[in-house]
Structures are given as structure tokens and as C-alpha cells.
Amino acid sequence: MGKFEDKVVIITGAAGGIGKVTAKKLAEQGAKLALVDLKLEAVQEVISEMRLNDSNALALQANVANEDEVKAYVDTTVNKFGKIDGFFNNAGIEGITANVEDYPTETFELVLNINVKGVFFGLKYVVPVMKKQGYGSIVNTASGAGLIGSPGFVGYNSSKHAVIGMTKVVALEVAPHNVRVNALAPGVINTRMMRQIEKNTVPEDAEGAKQAFSAAVPMGRYGEAEEVANVALFLLSDDASYVTQSIYTVDGGQMSQ
Numbered sequence: 001m002g003k004f005e006d007k008v009v010i011i012t013g014a015a016g017g018i019g020k021v022t023a024k025k026l027a028e029q030g031a032k033l034a035l036v037d038l039k040l041e042a043v044q045e046v047i048s049e050m051r052l053n054d055s056n057a058l059a060l061q062a063n064v065a066n067e068d069e070v071k072a073y074v075d076t077t078v079n080k081f082g083k084i085d086g087f088f089n090n091a092g093i094e095g096i097t098a099n100v101e102d103y104p105t106e107t108f109e110l111v112l113n114i115n116v117k118g119v120f121f122g123l124k125y126v127v128p129v130m131k132k133q134g135y136g137s138i139v140n141t142a143s144g145a146g147l148i149g150s151p152g153f154v155g156y157n158s159s160k161h162a163v164i165g166m167t168k169v170v171a172l173e174v175a176p177h178n179v180r181v182n183a184l185a186p187g188v189i190n191t192r193m194m195r196q197i198e199k200n201t202v203p204e205d206a207e208g209a210k211q212a213f214s215a216a217v218p219m220g221r222y223g224e225a226e227e228v229a230n231v232a233l234f235l236l237s238d239d240a241s242y243v244t245q246s247i248y249t250v251d252g253g254q255m256s257q
């Protein structure tokens with residue numbers, strides 16, 4: 001029997017690098033999954049790749065920055081599966097790389113809308129369900145960028161600092177109800193997002209940017225999505241039953257230098 005047998009887990013950003021691998025690992029452990037992303041077809045592909053079906057998986061299209069769409073994905077999950085054991089509040093975007101004076105206001109607003117409001121709406125609608133149940137585990141995907149400053153990333157870093165703030169507040173609000181809220185703070189992880197950041201940072205030499213980002217990591221390399229998913233699974237599972245309001249760096253030692 002898998003650790004997540006009959007557990008229901010919602011994942012946002014489920015078509016992306018970290019979300020997809022986490023979905024796969026949860027499915028292997030028996031979880032029932034509600035997979036949410038802007039890209040419906042990509043989520044449907046994840047479901048067929050994992051050989052899931054209508055009885056154990058839902059493909060849900062939603063923009064996490066849209067409150068009605070968030071309410072809808074939460075309601076649809078509860079109507080279908082009757083509960084929510086775990087919530088991986090993970091969707092996010094990188095924005096662009098530019099110093100503050102050149103950072104377009106619309107990009108700043110877009111990044112905050114998705115990375116902050118998207119996480120907030122998820123918490124707002126999942127928390128009442130878990131409080132009523134008297135159990136649940138929420139994992140917000142923040143970033144190492146939520147712990148330190150990175151020049152050129154005023155939108156992204158601000159948004160991820162906010163995710164850590166929300167994690168701490170909501171963890172305290174729901175702790176008496178046996179609901180846990182933690183955050184992941186990944187470093188540089190080998191997904192589409194880092195490919196885009198490399199291009200945004202040094203358009204003429206994305207490979208050079210990758211080498212420079214890797215050199216800044218004490219372990220000397222990017223992390224893989226699976227290495228983040230492993231920590232997400234721990235936090236979502238009952239193995240972490242006394243862990244709440246914690247920020248887990250998954251970064252090859254980068255943030256704690």
C-alpha cells in the first residue's frame with residue numbers, strides 16, 4: 001500500500017516541471033489527484049501518461065489568479081472526491097530580468113497576481129474545507145528568492161517573499177485545526193522556468209548563464225524537479241505530522257551560505 005492510498009491531493013501548476021513530477025510520485029503512492037493548470041491539454045497528457053482515469057484523477061483548467069476559477073477547482077475536487085488531504089499550491093511564473101527602474105509595471109503586476117494572489121486564493125478556498133475536516137496539509141511553493149534578494153528579480157523575489165509571509169500567517173491560523181502549512185524554497189531547478197530565466201538574464205549566452213547559476217550553488221549543479229517533489233511528498237504526508245510553518249530550502253546549500 002502506498003503512503004497516499006485514498007488521499008486526495010490538489011496540485012496547481014501540474015503541467016509544469018515540479019508539479020508534474022510531484023503528481024507522478026503521488027500517483028505511484030496511490031493518491032487521487034486534482035491536477036490544475038492553465039494548460040488543460042498538458043494536464044490531460046499527464047493523466048494519460050500516468051495511466052490514471054476518471055475514478056482517480058481530475059484535469060482542471062484554471063488561472064490561479066482568477067478567484068472564481070480557484071473556487072471552482074476546489075468545489076469540483078470536493079464534489080468529486082469528498083475531501084482534500086493535501087494541497088500543493090505550486091503554480092508560478094518568473095517574470096523578466098531587469099533592474100527596478102526598467103522593470104515594467106505590468107510585468108510586476110502580472111507576477112504578483114499569479115504568484116501571490118494565486119497562492120492566496122488557493123489558501124482562501126482550501127483552508128475552510130480542511131478546517132471542517134479537522135486535517136490537511138498545504139505546501140506552498142515559494143523559492144530561495146523568497147529568502148534573499150536577487151538583483152534583476154524585483155517582481156519574482158517580492159512575490160516569493162509574500163508566499164513565505166502567507167505561509168507563516170496561515171500556518172498559525174489553522175494549527176489548532178490540525179491543518180499544516182509549510183513552504184518549499186527551491187534554488188535553481190532544472191525546469192522550463194530556469195531555461196527561460198537563463199535566456200532572460202543573458203540572451204546572447206543562455207548556456208553561460210546556466211554555468212554561472214550552477215557555480216553559485218555549493219553543490220555545483222542545478223537540482224532536479226524530482227528532488228523538490230521528494231520534499232513536497234514528505235510535507236504532504238503524515239510523516240510530517242508535527243511539521244508546520246516551516247520553510248524547506250531545496251537548493252544544494254545555496255541560501256544558507
Ligand code: NAD
Pocket residue numbers: 012013014015016017018019036037038039062063064065090091092093094114118141142143144185186187188189190191192193194
Ligand atoms: P514550470 O514553468 O515548469 O511550471 C509552472 C506551471 O505553472 C506551468 O505548467 C504553467 O502552465 C503553470 N501556470 C503558470 N501560470 C499559471 C496560472 N496563472 N494558473 C495556473 N497555472 C499556471 O516551472 P516550475 O519550475 O515547475 O515551477 C513550479 C513552481 O516552483 C513555481 O511556483 C516556481 O516559481 C517555483 N520555483 C521554481 C524554481 C526553478 O528553478 N525551477 C525555483 C524556485 C521556485
